[in-house]
Amino acid sequence: MNSSIRNRLLTILFVFGLGIYALLPSIRYAMMDDESISNLSSEQKDYFESRSLKQGLDLKGGIYIVLEVDLPQLIDNLAKNKDNNFDDFLDELKIEYNNSSSDFFTVFENIADDKNLKLPRYFINYGKTKDQIITQLSLQSEDSIKRVIEIIQNRVDQFGVAEPTIQKQGNNRVIVELAGIEDSERARDLLQSTALLELMIVKDVESTNAMIRQIDSITASSTSKNSIDEDSEINELFDSNTSSNLGFSSLLISVGGNLAISSENLGSMKEILAQDNVKQILEATNSTILTSDSSIKLINEIGEEEEFYTLYHLFNNAELTGGVIEDAQMRLSQAGVTAGQAVVEVEMNSEGSREWARITGANINNRIAIVLDRKVHMAPVIRGQIFGGGTVIEGLDSIEEAEDIAIVLRAGALPVPVTIAEERTVGASLGADSISKGTLSMAIGLLLVVLFIVLFYKLSGLIASFSVLWTLILLLGVLALLEATLTLPGIAGLILTVGMSVDANVIIFERIKEELRNGKSVRSAIDSGYERAIRTIVDANLTTGIAAAVLYQYGSGPIKGFATVLFWGIIVSMFTAIIVTRFVFDFITTRKNVEKLSI
Amino acid sequence: MKFMENTKINFMKFKSFGFGLSSVLAFGSIIMLLMGVNLGIDFKGGTAIGVNFSEDVSIQEIRSALKSVSVNESVLDLSSEEIKYFGSESDVMIKIKSLDNEPENFGQLVINHLYNSMTEKVPENKNDFILSLGSVSPKVGSELSGKAFWSVISALVLILFYISVRFEFRFALGAILALVHDVIITLGVFSLTGFEITLSTVAAFLTIVGYSLNDTIVILDRIRENMKSSGTVMFESTINKSINQSLSRTLITSLTTLFVIIVLLIYGGEVIRPFSFTMLIGVIVGTYSSIYIASALLATIYQSSK
Numbered sequence: 053m054n055s056s057i058r059n060r061l062l063t064i065l066f067v068f069g070l071g072i073y074a075l076l077p078s079i080r081y082a083m084m085d086d087e088s089i090s091n092l093s094s095e096q097k098d099y100f101e102s103r104s105l106k107q108g109l110d111l112k113g114g115i116y117i118v119l120e121v122d123l124p125q126l127i128d129n130l131a132k133n134k135d136n137n138f139d140d141f142l143d144e145l146k147i148e149y150n151n152s153s154s155d156f157f158t159v160f161e162n163i164a165d166d167k168n169l170k171l172p173r174y175f176i177n178y179g180k181t182k183d184q185i186i187t188q189l190s191l192q193s194e195d196s197i198k199r200v201i202e203i204i205q206n207r208v209d210q211f212g213v214a215e216p217t218i219q220k221q222g223n224n225r226v227i228v229e230l231a232g233i234e235d236s237e238r239a240r241d242l243l244q245s246t247a248l249l250e251l252m253i254v255k256d257v258e259s260t261n262a263m264i265r266q267i268d269s270i271t272a273s274s275t276s277k278n279s280i281d282e283d284s285e286i287n288e289l290f291d292s293n294t295s296s297n298l299g300f301s302s303l304l305i306s307v308g309g310n311l312a313i314s315s316e317n318l319g320s321m322k323e324i325l326a327q328d329n330v331k332q333i334l335e336a337t338n339s340t341i342l343t344s345d346s347s348i349k350l351i352n353e354i355g356e357e358e359e360f361y362t363l364y365h366l367f368n369n370a371e372l373t374g375g376v377i378e379d380a381q382m383r384l385s386q387a388g389v390t391a392g393q394a395v396v397e398v399e400m401n402s403e404g405s406r407e408w409a410r411i412t413g414a415n416i417n418n419r420i421a422i423v424l425d426r427k428v429h430m431a432p433v434i435r436g437q438i439f440g441g442g443t444v445i446e447g448l449d450s451i452e453e454a455e456d457i458a459i460v461l462r463a464g465a466l467p468v469p470v471t472i473a474e475e476r477t478v479g480a481s482l483g484a485d486s487i488s489k490g491t492l493s494m495a496i497g498l499l500l501v502v503l504f505i506v507l508f509y510k511l512s513g514l515i516a517s518f519s520v521l522w523t524l525i526l527l528l529g530v531l532a533l534l535e536a537t538l539t540l541p542g543i544a545g546l547i548l549t550v551g552m553s554v555d556a557n558v559i560i561f562e563r564i565k566e567e568l569r570n571g572k573s574v575r576s577a578i579d580s581g582y583e584r585a586i587r588t589i590v591d592a593n594l595t596t597g598i599a600a601a602v603l604y605q606y607g608s609g610p611i612k613g614f615a616t617v618l619f620w621g622i623i624v625s626m627f628t629a630i631i632v633t634r635f636v637f638d639f640i641t642t643r644k645n646v647e648k649l650s651i
Numbered sequence: 652m653k654f655m656e657n658t659k660i661n662f663m664k665f666k667s668f669g670f671g672l673s674s675v676l677a678f679g680s681i682i683m684l685l686m687g688v689n690l691g692i693d694f695k696g697g698t699a700i701g702v703n704f705s706e707d708v709s710i711q712e713i714r715s716a717l718k719s720v721s722v723n724e725s726v727l728d729l730s731s732e733e734i735k736y737f738g739s740e741s742d743v744m745i746k747i748k749s750l751d752n753e754p755e756n757f758g759q760l761v762i763n764h765l766y767n768s769m770t771e772k773v774p775e776n777k778n779d780f781i782l783s784l785g786s787v788s789p790k791v792g793s794e795l796s797g798k799a800f801w802s803v804i805s806a807l808v809l810i811l812f813y814i815s816v817r818f819e820f821r822f823a824l825g826a827i828l829a830l831v832h833d834v835i836i837t838l839g840v841f842s843l844t845g846f847e848i849t850l851s852t853v854a855a856f857l858t859i860v861g862y863s864l865n866d867t868i869v870i871l872d873r874i875r876e877n878m879k880s881s882g883t884v885m886f887e888s889t890i891n892k893s894i895n896q897s898l899s900r901t902l903i904t905s906l907t908t909l910f911v912i913i914v915l916l917i918y919g920g921e922v923i924r925p926f927s928f929t930m931l932i933g934v935i936v937g938t939y940s941s942i943y944i945a946s947a948l949l950a951t952i953y954q955s956s957k
Contacts, residue, residue: 110851110922118791150790153797234778237759244755319725471755474791477784482701482922489920496918497911504907541854544926547915548858551908552865555900558907559869562900569657584876591817592868596861598813599806603857606802608795614854618861 057642060635067627068522071529078104078532101215105532107231108539108613111487113480114231115239119204120473121197121224123156124149129468130192131174136328141169156224157190193224196467201226206463207242211456225473236477238452246425246469247460249374249398251411251443252366254419254431255339260311260365263339268299270329300324304363307350312360315347340368345427346447364421364428371411371420373465376404376441380461382454385446394454396445398461405441413437424457490543497547498524501554509561511650515636516557519628523553526624531617538617541610545617549625552593556629560585561651574649578637586630597622658895662942663887663950669943673832680839688842691849694796696749696789698758701782702765704772707740716768717745722760729761738921742782746847749789758784799853803860807831810864818875821952826867829945833863837933846925855926859933862908866901866941873897874946886953890946905938 081089081100092100109116124146131138141163149159164171164182171185178188201220208216208230217229233239255263303317303324313321324330325341334340344362351357379399385391400408411420412434421431422445430447448454501520505513527549531538564581572580597619604615640646692699717729729747737744747761754760766773766780773780787795807827814823834856846852873893881889894901912934916927 120788153790153794236778236781236784237756240756240759471788472786473788475758475784475786477781479701479703479778479782481703481779482782486920486922489918490915490923493915493918494911497914500910500914501907504903504910508903540923540926541851543923544851544854544858544930547911547930548861550911551862551904554907555865555869555904558900558903562897562903566896588869588872591872592865595810595813595864595868598809599857599861599864602806602809603802606798606805608798608850610850610854611799611802611857614857 054642057635057639060631061639064632064635067526071522071526074529074533075105075525078528102535103532105528106215106535106537107483107487108537108542109229109231109476109478109483110540110610111483111490111538112231113233113478113483114229115233115236115478116230116474116476117228117240117243117472118221118474119200119226119228119243119470121193121200121226122469122471123193123224126193126196126468127160127189130178130189132176133174137167137169138174141167156193157186160189161186197224197226199467200470203464203466204228204243207459210459210463211239211242213239226470232480234480235452238456240472240475242456242459244470244472245456245460245466247374247457247463247465248425249377249461249465250370250423251372251408252340252368252370252421252423253411253415254421255365255367256418259337259339263333263337263365264301264304266333267324267330268301270327270333271299271324305360307348307360307362311363311365312348312350313343313363315359315361318343318361334368338368340366342366342421342423342426342428344447345424345429346449362428364431366421366423366428370423372400372404372407374461375465376400376407377461378404378441380458382451382458384451385444393446394448394451396448396454396458396461398443398445400441400443402441405439408441408443409437409439486540490540494543494546498550501550505554505557509651512561512637515633516554516561519557519633520550520553522632523549523621523625523628526628527617527621530620530624534616534620536616537613539610539613541614542617545614545621548618549621552596552622553625553629556585556589556593556625557633559588560629560633564649565651568649568651574646575641577649578641582630582634582637589626589629593622593626658898660891660895660898662891662894663947666943666947666950669947673836673940673944676836676839677832680835683839683842684835686842688838689845689847690796691847691852692746692749692785692787692792693850694792694799694848696787696792698747698749698761698784698786700745700747700758700762700784701737702743702745702762702780703774703782704741704743704769704780705774706772708743708769708772710734710736710743712769713743713745713765716765717761720761720764722754722757722764737782742921749787749792758786795850799850803853803857806857806860814868814871818871821949821956822871822875824952825945825948826864826871828948829867829940830860830863832940832944833859833933833936836936837929840932841925841929844928846928849925852925852929855929855933858930859937862934863937863940866904866937867945869900870894870897870941870946871949874949887950890950894942894946901938901941905934908934 077100081104089097124142127145128134128142144167145160145163148163149156152159161182163169171182172180175185175189178192179185197220201218204226205218208218208228213230213233215231217227219227221227228243230239300321303313303321304311305314306312325334342364344364347359347361349357350360377398378401381397383395383397385393385395415434416436417433419431419433421428422443423429424445429445445457448457498520502517505516505520507513509516524546527546531542536542560581563585564577567577567581568574600615600619600622603611604619607615713734714730717732717734720727720729727750729745732748733746735744736742745761747757750757762777762781762784766777807830810830811823811827814826837856837859841848841852870893873896874890877889877893877896909931912927912930915923916931919927
């Protein structure tokens with residue numbers, strides 16, 4: 053064996069060894085049954101999970117969510133001395149931002165200029181000039197996205213998902229990928245919940261009644277104005293029983309000492325509460341109106357079952373917020389009417405405990421509402437001062453809900469609400485279906501290809517088949533090393549790679565055949581065949597490689613996955629076709645004088 | 652085995668016929684595209700829901716179940732949205748256009764509504780009911796289409812540049828025109844079938860670009876090589892010779908790729924079907940175009956520049 057052949061053999065063996073080594077954890081992990089996987093220690097499991105080839109959500113099932121921080125809401129939260137001008141500005145900002153592709157603060161600045169809005173009036177804490185304020189506000193927004201990511205990371209960690217991916221996208225988005233999640237609804241709620249916990253004092257019955265009368269007088273007057281304007285339609289007005297025209301109190305019923313509203317009327321109530329003069333009344337009396345989280349089913353006057361939500365009239369400023377929470381745990385309630393139900397026990401830090409003792413002491417016999425994400429979970433009467441900072445949240449639907457609320461309370465509240473900009477959930481069954489059918493057809497397809505080339509090129513075809521197989525193995529190995537995720541478009545990339553790898557071999561063989569037909573000896577036909585074919589192969593592959601690199605650079609999600617596979621596929625298939633098969637041919641022809649080539 | 656060796660087919664004789672056929676196909680495809688491409692939610696925004704019933708259902712049943720869906724505070728009529736079977740008659744795909752003021756978790760609300768209103772025909776566990784759920788806000792949709800568009804355009808420009816350097820500009824022009832031709836015709840056939848264009852199908856189109864490019868370069872490379880000995884005299888016969896020389900390679904490669912794709916089309920499952928179909932059309936058109944667009948255009952360009 054001459055030294056050139058030996059060096060080449062060593063290189064090839066080294067690369068193959070590396071490929072197998074990279075793929076080994078994936079193969080071992082895939083071969084394990086559920087039982088042996090559950091027997092693994094968590095370190096072993098981490099090892100296998102990080103080292104094996106990951107399947108994308110489209111194959112494995114799971115949930116991919118792009119959360120967008122509600123920047124207009126953040127601005128609204130940060131602003132002071134808000135007035136009608138500001139509200140108009142904010143409305144336009146929301147619409148404009150949703151329809152444009154520009155940066156949020158560019159849109160912000162443009163609209164502020166258009167409307168001649170005096171920014172220092174609303175954001176005096178953030179600077180005296182427009183530029184200062186915008187710089188400070190964008191710092192604030194960056195800060196809040198950082199916090200959002202941290203908190204979501206916390207929540208996901210506590211929820212217990214294998215290999216969650218959480219990453220920032222652009223200025224105001226977070227991508228969360230949770231593979232293998234079955235209950236997508238629960239996961240989504242967990243991510244999106246702002247987890248804003250507020251403890252608010254419930255106002256007494258007299259002031260509630262006074263408030264409702266005041267709102268009634270406004271809604272009634274606006275109704276009468278309407279009927280004058282639209283005189284001809286007066287009959288229609290009487291016929292239509294739209295409750296909003298009959299005043300606020302007509303929407304409400306009294307259930308066991310509480311006010312309640314049917315689910316159908318929630319929309320009308322929202323409209324009434326959004327009216328400017330109603331807002332003014334609420335602001336002037338420092339109150340807010342919220343509804344309960346869970347509903348009760350009651351039979352209405354025409355005998356149909358309807359859902360009702362309890363209405364609460366509360367002091368607007370929260371006595372305490374979730375910031376003081378040190379720990380929150382789900383427990384099954386032991387005693388009382390709630391025995392057996394899931395509750396969340398909350399413990400506060402020392403500052404919170406002191407405050408809690410003061411609040412409960414000052415409000416004995418008042419009701420205190422426990423409000424989570426602006427929904428009232430319960431409003432018990434304070435019987436006596438509570439020391440030690442413990443409280444219990446009741447009124448939860450299920451153990452899962454209680455667990456999730458405990459998680460979000462522990463992980464902290466999101467500084468701003470987030471909305472879902474993009475979501476892709478793939479059920480586990482669909483994913484499993486895709487992967488089993490995909491694998492089956494890849495296997496059948498490969499078998500057909502191998503049969504075809506062997507039939508065609510005989511022994512040389514066998515060499516080519518091995519090179520194609522090795523291309524696949526090495527490519528999967530590279531992907532495992534890169535910790536890339538295999539998705540459906542990635543499989544497309546694999547197919548293209550197989551195609552190009554077969555093609556490279558075919559180009560070489562056809563050249564060699566041509567040289568043989570021109571009367572060259574086997575040895576020189578192989579040499580010149582390879583020499584000529586290599587140029588073609590390199591040109592063809594490099595051009596495709598350029599396309600792959602560009603797609604990787606600019607593409608998003610699935611396209612990026614495709615580009616990664618294609619790029620490495622090109623490199624690997626060039627290696628196997630040019631170096632590996634060439635070596636095999638050289639090895640055979642140098643050992644003995646081959647007179648006829650099986651091609 | 653001998654296959655297509657030493658053929659002497661006069662491909663360029665049918666050049667005008669090829670141009671004619673391609674023009675008709677491309678023109679038809681462009682009309683198809685103008686009449687409306689079925690863009691998926693990835694590019695348009697909206698919600699797509701795949702659900703799996705425990706027995707066969709009729710589309711009509713689903714439509715009437717979607718007649719009044721109450722979400723949060725309003726009641727929506729979704730019965731006229733796009734509803735179709737997905738693989739079997741018990742799996743259904745529903746595509747809902749994006750709404751103004753869409754409520755949070757709209758897709759889930761619709762799933763819940765279906766699950767609760769068709770109780771006799773749904774699996775016991777709600778998680779088994781959900782095959783897939785996708786929702787894309789219109790803002791993200793327009794961003795995704797912008798990105799997909801610009802990545803394809805920049806890839807094409809760079810390829811043009813590379814081929815111009817390695818070969819010459821006239822070669823690059825032929826190659827790029829062949830690519831555009833392939834993508835347009837495949838898109839046309841694609842929209843004829845009513846499949847929708849998603850990010851995955853864009854990946855399929857990119858695969859076609861890659862494949863067709865590979866095919867074209869192989870033939871152009873032969874032409875370049877033969878031009879060294881024969882120059883640009885008798886250019887058409889040089890091209891014919893080159894195509895014939897690489898014909899067996901072209902056919903063998905196309906055939907092996909087609910094997911894989913046909914198997915994928917038959918056994919690959921519902922999710923991957925639009926993808927395999929795109930590839931099938933693309934490979935056929937791509938093989939044809941390397942001969943009749945890339946090479947034939949080159950012949951025409953050389954003749955006219957003489």
